[in-house]
Amino acid sequence: MNAITVLIVFPLLAALLIFLTKNNTVRDMLVRIGAVITAVLTLAVVVLYFNDGISFNYPHEEIMDYIMVFVEIAVAIFVITIGFKNKKYLVSVFSLTQTSMILWFEFTQKNGIEVEHAFILDKLSAIMILIIGIVGSMIALYAVGYMKAYHEHHTDIPVRKNFFLSILFLFLSAMFGLVLSNNLTYLYFCWEVTTLCSFLLIGYTKTPEAKNNAFRALVYNLGGGLAFALAIVYIGMKFSVLELSTLVAMKPEVAVLIPVFLLSIAALTKSAQLPFSSWLLGAMVAPTPSSALLHSATMVKAGVYLVIRLAPLLGDSAVGRVVTLVGGVTFLACSLMAITQSDAKKILAYSTIANLGLIVICASIGTQESLWAAILLIIFHAVSKSLLFITVGSVEHQIGSRNVEDMGLLFRVSDKLAVYMIIGIAGMFLAPFGMLISKWVAMKAFMDSNNIVIVIMLAYGSAATLFYWTKWMGKLVTRARVKKHHEKHEFSLDEHIPIFIQAALVVISCFTFPLISKYALVPYLTQLFHKEALIPIGTSDVKIMLFMLSMLIILPIGFIPIYRGTKRRKVLVYMAGANTGDNESFRDSLGNTTKVDLRNWYMEGIFGVKRLTLWGNLISIGLLCAGVILLIGGLAA
Amino acid sequence: MVILLGILFIILAPLVGGLLTGIDRVITARLQGRQGPPVLQPFYDVFKLIQKESIQVNSLHRFYVYLSLVFVVFTSGILLVGGDMLLAVFALTLGTVFFVLGGYSTRSPYSTIGAERELLQIMSYEPMVLLTCVSLYYVKGSFFVKNIIAKDVPAIIYLPGVFIGLIYIITIKLRKSPFDLSTSHHGHQEIVKGITTEYSGRDLAVIEITHWYEVIITLTLVFVFFATSSVLSRVLAVVACLVVYFLEIVIDNAFARYKWQQTLKYSWIVTGVLTTLNLIVLSFFH
Numbered sequence: 001m002n003a004i005t006v007l008i009v010f011p012l013l014a015a016l017l018i019f020l021t022k023n024n025t026v027r028d029m030l031v032r033i034g035a036v037i038t039a040v041l042t043l044a045v046v047v048l049y050f051n052d053g054i055s056f057n058y059p060h061e062e063i064m065d066y067i068m069v070f071v072e073i074a075v076a077i078f079v080i081t082i083g084f085k086n087k088k089y090l091v092s093v094f095s096l097t098q099t100s101m102i103l104w105f106e107f108t109q110k111n112g113i114e115v116e117h118a119f120i121l122d123k124l125s126a127i128m129i130l131i132i133g134i135v136g137s138m139i140a141l142y143a144v145g146y147m148k149a150y151h152e153h154h155t156d157i158p159v160r161k162n163f164f165l166s167i168l169f170l171f172l173s174a175m176f177g178l179v180l181s182n183n184l185t186y187l188y189f190c191w192e193v194t195t196l197c198s199f200l201l202i203g204y205t206k207t208p209e210a211k212n213n214a215f216r217a218l219v220y221n222l223g224g225g226l227a228f229a230l231a232i233v234y235i236g237m238k239f240s241v242l243e244l245s246t247l248v249a250m251k252p253e254v255a256v257l258i259p260v261f262l263l264s265i266a267a268l269t270k271s272a273q274l275p276f277s278s279w280l281l282g283a284m285v286a287p288t289p290s291s292a293l294l295h296s297a298t299m300v301k302a303g304v305y306l307v308i309r310l311a312p313l314l315g316d317s318a319v320g321r322v323v324t325l326v327g328g329v330t331f332l333a334c335s336l337m338a339i340t341q342s343d344a345k346k347i348l349a350y351s352t353i354a355n356l357g358l359i360v361i362c363a364s365i366g367t368q369e370s371l372w373a374a375i376l377l378i379i380f381h382a383v384s385k386s387l388l389f390i391t392v393g394s395v396e397h398q399i400g401s402r403n404v405e406d407m408g409l410l411f412r413v414s415d416k417l418a419v420y421m422i423i424g425i426a427g428m429f430l431a432p433f434g435m436l437i438s439k440w441v442a443m444k445a446f447m448d449s450n451n452i453v454i455v456i457m458l459a460y461g462s463a464a465t466l467f468y469w470t471k472w473m474g475k476l477v478t479r480a481r482v483k484k485h486h487e488k489h490e491f492s493l494d495e496h497i498p499i500f501i502q503a504a505l506v507v508i509s510c511f512t513f514p515l516i517s518k519y520a521l522v523p524y525l526t527q528l529f530h531k532e533a534l535i536p537i538g539t540s541d542v543k544i545m546l547f548m549l550s551m552l553i554i555l556p557i558g559f560i561p562i563y564r565g566t567k568r569r570k571v572l573v574y575m576a577g578a579n580t581g582d583n584e585s586f587r588d589s590l591g592n593t594t595k596v597d598l599r600n601w602y603m604e605g606i607f608g609v610k611r612l613t614l615w616g617n618l619i620s621i622g623l624l625c626a627g628v629i630l631l632i633g634g635l636a637a
Numbered sequence: 638m639v640i641l642l643g644i645l646f647i648i649l650a651p652l653v654g655g656l657l658t659g660i661d662r663v664i665t666a667r668l669q670g671r672q673g674p675p676v677l678q679p680f681y682d683v684f685k686l687i688q689k690e691s692i693q694v695n696s697l698h699r700f701y702v703y704l705s706l707v708f709v710v711f712t713s714g715i716l717l718v719g720g721d722m723l724l725a726v727f728a729l730t731l732g733t734v735f736f737v738l739g740g741y742s743t744r745s746p747y748s749t750i751g752a753e754r755e756l757l758q759i760m761s762y763e764p765m766v767l768l769t770c771v772s773l774y775y776v777k778g779s780f781f782v783k784n785i786i787a788k789d790v791p792a793i794i795y796l797p798g799v800f801i802g803l804i805y806i807i808t809i810k811l812r813k814s815p816f817d818l819s820t821s822h823h824g825h826q827e828i829v830k831g832i833t834t835e836y837s838g839r840d841l842a843v844i845e846i847t848h849w850y851e852v853i854i855t856l857t858l859v860f861v862f863f864a865t866s867s868v869l870s871r872v873l874a875v876v877a878c879l880v881v882y883f884l885e886i887v888i889d890n891a892f893a894r895y896k897w898q899q900t901l902k903y904s905w906i907v908t909g910v911l912t913t914l915n916l917i918v919l920s921f922f923h
C-alpha cells in the first residue's frame with residue numbers, strides 16, 4: 001500500500017460515495033472535499049516521488065487481474081447490450097471482438113510473460129498526474145456550481161447530478177491509472193474505462209442528439225481500443241513482452257513498428273485527430289464541466305501521452321512520418337475551420353483538436369527539442385483550455401448565450417469573467433504566454449529535423465489561430481451596452497474559485513516554465529535519450545519573455561493614474577454624421593432610425609467546414625493507408 | 638552596453654522612419670505630378686497632432702494604442718540590437734493585436750471594419766513572416782540577427798524565393814496599396830481612415846509614430862537578407878532596403894486596392910509556392 005494506490009483508489013471511492021448520496025447539500029460538500037483531497041493527494045504523490053521516481057508491482061497480481069477481467073466483462077456486457085438496444089451494432093461488434101480477444105489472450109497466452117514493473121512513476125507521469133489532479137479537481141469543483149445553475153436553466157433535462165459528478169471522479173481515477181501503468185494490459189483497461197466515462201458524460205442529457213453523439217464517441221474510441229487490443233496481443237505473442245517501457249526500448253524494426261502503428265491509431269482516435277475527430281466535436285452537447293475535462297486534463301491527453309511514450313520508436317520511422325503528417329493535416333485543417341465558428345464551445349473544440357495535432361507532431365518527430373515542446377504544450381494547453389471552457393460555461397449562464405457574437409455584453413455584465421476569458425485566450429496564442437513558447441520551440445525543432453512541410457503547415461495554422469482568437473477578444477473588448485431587461489444570474493463562489501485558480505495557473509505556469517523545464521523536462525529528456533538535454537530557448541530570450549509578461553501585467557495597472565488625470569471631451573462615434581445620439585443607431589437615407597449591428601468575419605466561403613473536413617479526412621485516411629502499405633512493404637522486404 | 642545601444646536605436650528608429658515616410662510622400666506626389674509636402678512634413682504633422690485636443694469615444698480605446706506602441710518599440714529594440722528574430726516577430730504580433738483590439742473597442746462601425754480588415758491582413762502576412770524567420774534559421778543556424786549577419790555569405794543567395802515572398806507581404810505590412818484595406822486611405826489625406834477613425838490628437842500621433850517604427854522593423858527584415866560580416870555588404874544592405882522601400886512606393890501608386898479575398902488568397906499562394914520551392918530545393922543541399 002503506497003501513496004500512489006491511495007491516489008488511484010481515492011477518486012474511485014469518492015465517485016462511489018457521491019453516486020450513493022441523494023441529498024444535494026451533502027453531495028455538493030462531498031464533491032468539494034473530494035476535489036480538494038484529490039488535489040492535495042496529487043501534490044503529495046508528486047512531492048514524494050518526483051525526484052527519484054518509483055516503479056513497483058503489487059504482490060498479488062492475480063487478484064488484480066481477476067478484478068480487471070471481471071470489470072472488463074461487465075463493461076463489455078453493458079456496452080454490447082446498449083449497442084443492440086439502440087441499434088448501434090458496430091459498438092457491440094467492436095466491444096465483443098476486443099473483449100473476447102483480450103480474454104483469450106489473458107487466459108491462454110499470457111502465462112509466462114513476466115511483468116517486472118507494472119507501474120512506473122517517472123517525471124513525465126508526474127507531470128501528467130499534476131495536470132489530471134489539479135486541473136481535473138478544479139473542474140470537479142466547478143461542476144458543483146455549474147450543475148446547479150445548469151438545471152435551473154434546463155428544466156427539461158432529468159436531474160442526475162449524482163451520476164454526473166461521480167463519473168467525473170471515476171474519470172480522474174482512470175486517468176491516474178492510465179498514466180501510471182507500465183503494464184500494457186492495465187493501461188488498456190484504464191483506456192477503456194475512460195472511453196466508457198466519456199460515453200456516459202456525453203450522453204448525460206439523454207436528448208436524441210446527446211445519445212447519438214455519445215454513441216459516435218463510443219464507436220470511434222472502441223475502434224481505437226480494438227487497435228490497442230490487437231497491439232497487445234501482437235506484442236505479447238511475438239515478443240513475450242507486456243511492458244510499455246520494454247517495448248519502447250526495442251529497435252524500430254518493422255516487426256516492432258506494427259504494434260506501434262496500432263497503438264498510434266488508438267492514440268489518434270483518443271486524441272480526436274483527423275479522420276477520427278468528429279466524436280470530440282459531438283461531445284460538446286454535454287454539460288460544460290465534462291467538455292472541460294475531456295478537452296484539457298483527461299481523455300484527449302491520454303492519446304498524446306501515449307504518442308509521447310512511443311516517441312523513441314516513432315522518430316525517423318515510416319510510422320512516425322505518417323503520424324506526424326496526420327497531426328500536421330489536423331492542425332492546419334482544424335485551425336482554419338475554427339475561423340468559421342461562432343459558437344464558443346465549437347471554437348474551443350476545433351482549437352483543441354488543432355493543438356492536439358501540434359502535440360502529436362512534436363511527439364512523433366521524437367527529437368529532444370520536439371518532445372520538450374510537446375510536454376510543455378500539454379501543460380499549457382491543459383490549463384488555458386480548461387480555464388476557457390469553464391469560463392464559457394459561466395458566461396453562458398450570465399448572458400444566456402455562448403455565441404461569441406453575443407459576448408460584446410460580457411464586460412458590462414461581469415467584468416471579472418471577461419478578464420478571465422481574455423487571460424485564457426491570451427494563454428492560447430499570444431506572446432509571451434505558454435502555448436506560444438512551445439510553438440516557438442516546435443518551429444525550431446521542425447527545422448532542425450528537416451520537416452519543411454510541417455513548418456509551412458504550422459505557419460499557416462498559426463496565422464489562422466491568431467485570427468480566430470483575436471476576433472473573439474475583439475468582441476470581448478467591445479463592451480456593448482446591456483439591454484435593460486437583461487436578467488443577471490448569480491456568479492457563485494463554486495464557479496468563481498476554480499476559475500480564479502485556473503487563471504492564476506495560466507499566468508503562473510508562464511512565469512515558471514523555465515523551472516518546469518529545468519527540474520522536470522530536461523532530466524526526463526536527458527534520461528530518455530542518454531544525452532544531455534538543454535532548454536531549447538536561450539536564457540536571454542527567456543528573460544525577455546518574462547519581462548514582456550511582467551509588462552503585460554503592470555501596464556494596465558499603470559494606466560489607472562493616467563486616466564484619473566485627464567479630462568477629455570467625450571464624443572459620439574463617427575457614423576457619417578448620422579449618429580442618432582446613443583452610439584447604437586443611425587439615421588438612414590429614408591430618415592428612419594436603424595440599429596447598428598457589428599458582426600465578425602467567418603469566411604465560410606473560403607474555410608467552409610464541410611469542404612475542409614472532407615479534404616482533411618481524405619488526406620489523413622490516405623496517409624494512414626500509406627502507413628499500412630509501407631508496413632506491409634517493410635514486412636515483405 | 639546592449640541596453641544603451643538599444644535605447645539609442647529606439648530613439649533613432651522613429652526619426653529615420655519618419656524621414657522615410659516624408660520621402661515616401663514626396664515621391665508619391667511627384668509620381669502623381671504634384672509638388673508634394675516638404676520631406677519633414679510627417680514630423681510637422683505629428684507635432685501638430687500632439688498640440689491638438691484629443692477627444693475620445695470611450696475611456697479605454699486609446700489604452701490599446703499606447704500598448705501597441707510599447708510592444709512595437711520593444712520589437713524594434715530586440716531586432717536592432719541583434720536579438721532573436723522569432724521573438725521579435727511574436728512581440729510585433731502582440732503589438733499589432735493590441736492595435737486591432739483598439740479598433741474593436743471603439744464600437745464604431747468604421748473602426749470595427751478597419752480592425753477586422755487589419756486582422757485579415759495580419760493573417761495574410763503572418764505565415765510569410767514566420768517562414769522568413771525559420772528559413773533564415775535553416776540556412777544560418779540561428780534566430781539571432783547578430784549571428785545571421787555575422788556569416789560570410791548573405792542569406793539572399795540561399796533564399797531568393799523567400800525574399801521575394803517577403804517583399805510581397807511587406808506591402809501588406811506597410812498598409813500600402815493594393816493592400817491598404819484596413820486604413821482605406823490613400824495619400825494620407827482622408828478623414829475616415831478605417832481603424833484609426835475614432836482617434837485624434839495625441840493618440841493619432843502615437844499611431845503615426847508606431848507606423849514609423851513598423852517601417853524600420855520591416856526594413857530590418859530586408860537588411861538581414863543582405864548583410865554579412867563585411868562592412869561593404871552592410872552598406873549594400875542599406876541600399877537594398879532603400880530600393881525595396883522605393884519599390885513599395887511605386888507599387889503603392891501603381892495598383893488599385895484589392896478585395897479582401899484577393900489579399901488573402903494571393904498572399905497565401907505567393908507565400909506557399911515561393912517558400913515551399915525555396916526550402917525544398919535547399920533541403921537537398923542541407
